[in-house]
Amino acid sequence: MSTVLQVDNLCVGIASGNRTPVPVLENLSFEVQRGRTMALVGESGCGKSMTALAIMGLLPEGFVVTGGRILLEGEDLLTASRRRLRSLRGNAMSMIFQEPMTALNPLYTIGDQIGEVLRWHRNLGRADTREQTIAFLRAVQIPAPERRLNAYPHQLSGGMRQRVMIAMALACKPRLLIADEPTTALDVTVQAQIFDLLAKLQDETETAVVLITHDLGAVSELAHEVSVLYAGRCIESGVSHEVIEHARHPYTRGLLACVPHLALGRQAAKVWSDLGEIPGMVPPLGSRGPDCAFLARCSYADDICRARPQPPLDPAGPQHTVSCWRHAEIAA
Numbered sequence: 001m002s003t004v005l006q007v008d009n010l011c012v013g014i015a016s017g018n019r020t021p022v023p024v025l026e027n028l029s030f031e032v033q034r035g036r037t038m039a040l041v042g043e044s045g046c047g048k049s050m051t052a053l054a055i056m057g058l059l060p061e062g063f064v065v066t067g068g069r070i071l072l073e074g075e076d077l078l079t080a081s082r083r084r085l086r087s088l089r090g091n092a093m094s095m096i097f098q099e100p101m102t103a104l105n106p107l108y109t110i111g112d113q114i115g116e117v118l119r120w121h122r123n124l125g126r127a128d129t130r131e132q133t134i135a136f137l138r139a140v141q142i143p144a145p146e147r148r149l150n151a152y153p154h155q156l157s158g159g160m161r162q163r164v165m166i167a168m169a170l171a172c173k174p175r176l177l178i179a180d181e182p183t184t185a186l187d188v189t190v191q192a193q194i195f196d197l198l199a200k201l202q203d204e205t206e207t208a209v210v211l212i213t214h215d216l217g218a219v220s221e222l223a224h225e226v227s228v229l230y231a232g233r234c235i236e237s238g239v240s241h242e243v244i245e246h247a248r249h250p251y252t253r254g255l256l257a258c259v260p261h262l263a264l265g266r267q268a269a270k271v272w273s274d275l276g277e278i279p280g281m282v283p284p285l286g287s288r289g290p291d292c293a294f295l296a297r298c299s300y301a302d303d304i305c306r307a308r309p310q311p312p313l314d315p316a317g318p319q320h321t322v323s324c325w326r327h328a329e330i331a332a
Helices: 048-056 082-088 110-122 126-139 158-170 188-205 216-222 240-245 250-257 265-273 303-307 327-331
Strands: 003-016 019-033 037-041 063-072 093-096 176-180 208-213 225-230 233-239 314-317 320-322
Touching (some): 003 048, 003 208, 019 048, 019 225, 019 233, 037 048, 037 216, 048 063, 048 093, 048 176, 048 208, 093 158, 110 158, 126 158, 158 188, 188 216, 208 216, 216 240, 225 240, 225 250, 233 250, 233 314, 314 327
Antiparallel strands (some): 003 063, 225 233, 233 320, 314 320
16 A cells, blocks of 8 residues: 555644744654545544644644644645645645535535536536536435536535535545544434445545544544544554554543443443543643643543653554553553
8 A cells, every 4th residue: 555645743833923833733643545544533622623734735824834744645745835735735635624614605606616626627628517516416425416506505404515525525536635524513314424425435536534533433433543632742543443442541541431332221321421521621722841731631640640751652552552651551
């Protein structure tokens, strides 16, 4: 398998005048192979979406990359010109944004918005653009695609708008697809349909996928590898089934404890009453010190943890790393 995306020691900060940028992402590294899915998991504020925006070259104003490399099939995106990035976005790499209602332009029809991608990157004529747009709407299982071409975003349900976003992202058959929480605000039935659709399209196109989510259930179904982020740092990573079945970091274990599982009758009531909760909140930007970022929320923390800096990513198995001073004791 070939490597489509390689992120090496990526650092992102918020510029603050002449002072040193406040860290947002610190030394983040991962790679995604062709036809495989890498999941980035964590609470809001952990740096998942900021990682995606850094890859796409769409960081908000004030945010800057302060170190590292982002390689798309060997090409460093951080040294690419704006013109080169525009040619790559939507063509070699695409992104499904988190909120389809705000990501889609309410003033243009669905056909116009998908067609723009095809005209810009494929130089298609009007007839071919219409034909290809209908084909992509049909591929993402939108009924009566010929009629939906002239519909506006507000005329579609949340699930159908998300399918339109997927069609736009896949219109030019990119080698890399970033899906930023693609099922936000959708009911569980539609979520399952969207995840099934993404898996089916990946099997057909062998696209490399970066899935951003807080849903470890989705990770177990869709992802081949997973990186758990906390306060802008990777604290555990590896093959998804290994990380989920043998989680070593207290934060990962806390996330898993928050996932309900199927049960019936009295056992179901016990499942809901036993759902875990991680106390506290992700530390705000500017208050993250050199020590373990999870220290204040960790029930396993001891004097050793308090006296040492942020632990490195240590091997916890053949394809499993974890950043915790006590991970061996936790596993035992």
